[in-house]
Amino acid sequence: MEQTQIPFGMLLQKAVRIRTHILEMLAEAKSGHPGGSLSAVEILVSLYFYKMRHDPKRPDWPDRDRFVLSKGHAAPVLFATLAEAGYIPISELKTLRKLNSRLQGHPDHRVPGVEFPGGSLGIGLSAAIGMALAGKIDKKDYRVYALLGDGELDEGETWEAAMAAPKFKLGNLTAIIDRNGIQQDGLTEQIMPMEPLAYKWKAFNWHVLEVDGFDLRQVIEALEKAENMRNRPTVIIAHTVKGKGVSFMEWDPAYHGKAPDKDTVKKLVESMRNQ
Amino acid sequence: MLGLMLVQMSSMRDALAEALLELGSKDQRIVVLGADTSVSIKTSLFADRYPDRFFNVGIAEANMIGIAAGLALAGKIPYVSTYSAFVPGKCLDQIRNAVAYPNLDVKIVSSHGGVSVGPDGASHQTVEDVAAMRAIPHLRVILPADAPSTRVLIEESWRTPGPFYIRLSRPSVPEVYSSRPDLKVGHVKVLKEGTDVAIIACGVMVNAALEAGESLAKEKISAEIVDCHTLKPLDADTIVGVARKTGGIVTAEEQNIIGGLGSAVAESTSSSYPVPISMVGVRDTFGESGEYKELMAKYGLTSKDIVRAAKKLVASR
The missing domain is CATH 3.40.50.970 (Thiamin diphosphate (ThDP)-binding fold, Pyr/PP domains)
Structure with missing residues (x-):
């Protein structure tokens, strides 16, 4: 197995690199979804560089942990993370959304390391359940992680899946909700109120944890706690900020699906690197 | 038989x-x-x-x-x-x-x-x-x-x-097939050879097509009967061959004729060997409650409907 875990102190640096990749690739593509990509950076960093058992040289390794990006519009954060981990060349990131590129607007199987094509919202948790069931049948100890958007929870299939995972006693499944509070049309609590969110998942018999989604220590501790659950799935509600790291994007629903221009990104990246 | x-x-x-x-x-x-x-x-x-x-x-x-x-x-x-x-x-x-x-x-x-x-x-x-x-x-x-x-x-x-x-x-x-039939995905099965008209059917309409073939035979119309169990990928080569041989096709299916077997056969023949195609199937309507046989009769999904379509097609040439 490839050692993909890096020292805790270096995780922050990874997060900065991934944020700059996201901004640069979106500026190059001239379209895409910055807000929900930037809010999930620390979650993916915690998984790919600390928690998950995986090997970028063997994306099909049967014993690998699996990560399902259900909120597929956050493709930039996944591609940037896969590039930093060594699944794809960093130079390829600039081909995002371009004709003949593997890096589609929403992730698919052309890209090594992508486990599931999550473009249409609401399906990823179901697919993660399928992978977790297969792990149990095969008596393998791999874990399955699914990242869901909070707006995505409007989809009824999420709740079908939420009912099913505890029925099948999937202790090997962890769902993470990127609770950034914003969806395309506005605030989640205005478009379709989700609160009390933790109570909903508790009522569905999940092991529920809440963390600050930018505090790497909290995220990692929650992932460790999830692993201790033998027969019960865990959901981690990660409180985040849409557009995190770019002051004018934070809390602005307009940046759900609007790419920044190149000049702006150049200045942003310089200031990020100097921090 | x-x-x-x-x-x-x-x-x-x-x-x-x-x-x-x-x-x-x-x-x-x-x-x-x-x-x-x-x-x-x-x-x-x-x-x-x-x-x-x-x-x-x-x-x-x-x-x-x-x-x-x-x-x-x-x-x-x-x-x-x-x-x-x-x-x-x-x-x-x-x-x-x-x-x-x-x-x-x-x-x-x-x-x-x-x-x-x-x-x-x-x-x-x-x-x-x-x-x-x-x-x-x-x-x-x-x-x-x-x-x-x-x-x-x-x-x-x-x-x-x-x-x-x-x-x-x-x-x-x-049972159309008495024992274990030799069927392959993507290949039609020709159940009966014929020369005047072809009946290409799928699903439960295959049996109706065989019955229709018998009725037509009594009227000296030789019908080729084809079980098209695979609608996709369609066995276009065989179907174009059938079109060439018979000069006219009746398709029979238990679903809307919009986008079903008739459409598939038309897609495969129209550019290479176009022949008249008469489509037996549900004519863009919803069903309703009723017994199986009653419904098949009301929605035009019987061997009689196939016979009628085949005779009209043969007479028009």
Whole structure:
């Protein structure tokens, strides 16, 4: 197995690199979804560089942990993370959304390391359940992680899946909700109120944890706690900020699906690197 | 020939259950998913034999397809089964994005297709499923004619990697094939040679096509009868050959003629060897409650309808 875990102190640096990749690739593509990509950076960093058992040289390794990006519009954060981990060349990131590129607007199987094509919202948790069931049948100890958007929870299939995972006693499944509070049309609590969110998942018999989604220590501790659950799935509600790291994007629903221009990104990246 | 024989009736669902039991013993990768209809569809027999490889997700079809996708991604071969009104009816998105797009080894077997479902009425009948499934890239679309061919085609779906939509009908139907037929995905089966007109049918309409062939023979019309169990990928070479040989085609199907078998045959012949095509099928309408035979008569899905279409086509030349 490839050692993909890096020292805790270096995780922050990874997060900065991934944020700059996201901004640069979106500026190059001239379209895409910055807000929900930037809010999930620390979650993916915690998984790919600390928690998950995986090997970028063997994306099909049967014993690998699996990560399902259900909120597929956050493709930039996944591609940037896969590039930093060594699944794809960093130079390829600039081909995002371009004709003949593997890096589609929403992730698919052309890209090594992508486990599931999550473009249409609401399906990823179901697919993660399928992978977790297969792990149990095969008596393998791999874990399955699914990242869901909070707006995505409007989809009824999420709740079908939420009912099913505890029925099948999937202790090997962890769902993470990127609770950034914003969806395309506005605030989640205005478009379709989700609160009390933790109570909903508790009522569905999940092991529920809440963390600050930018505090790497909290995220990692929650992932460790999830692993201790033998027969019960865990959901981690990660409180985040849409557009995190770019002051004018934070809390602005307009940046759900609007790419920044190149000049702006150049200045942003310089200031990020100097921090 | 058939008229003189004692007609054996059998159920496609029984054939499905038998096929799954056999595949389940041969291949540990086989898993089966149900959505609260497994007793009706008889996949509960698989659940009894292999409880660790059967998952009942409740009345949640979208979740079922998503879970099947995940199982396939982790190396399993899932067979998912419920009524065709609900799969694909309630989960076109999941079939499109989670199964067909990544080209996964998920086999969707829907029962109770068409209007032959009977008294449950339009909400439980399907006229649109075949057109919808045919239009999704990567999906293979199969309509077996009877129980023996169901069994063979289920096995074929196991041998052939990739996603399938296999549509079965509810009633027990006459056996077109007396024993284990030699059927291959993507190849039509010519059941009877003929020269004046071709009848290309799928699903329960294959038996009606054979009956129609006998009636036509009495009127000295020689009909070629073709079982087109695979609507996609269509056996275009053979079908164009049939068009060339007979000069006119009647298609017969138990679904909307918009986007179904007739459309597929027209797509394959129109550019290379166009011939008149008369389509017997549901004429863009919903079904209703009634007995199987009554419904087939009311919606123009009998051997008489095929005979009428064939004679009109022959007379017009």
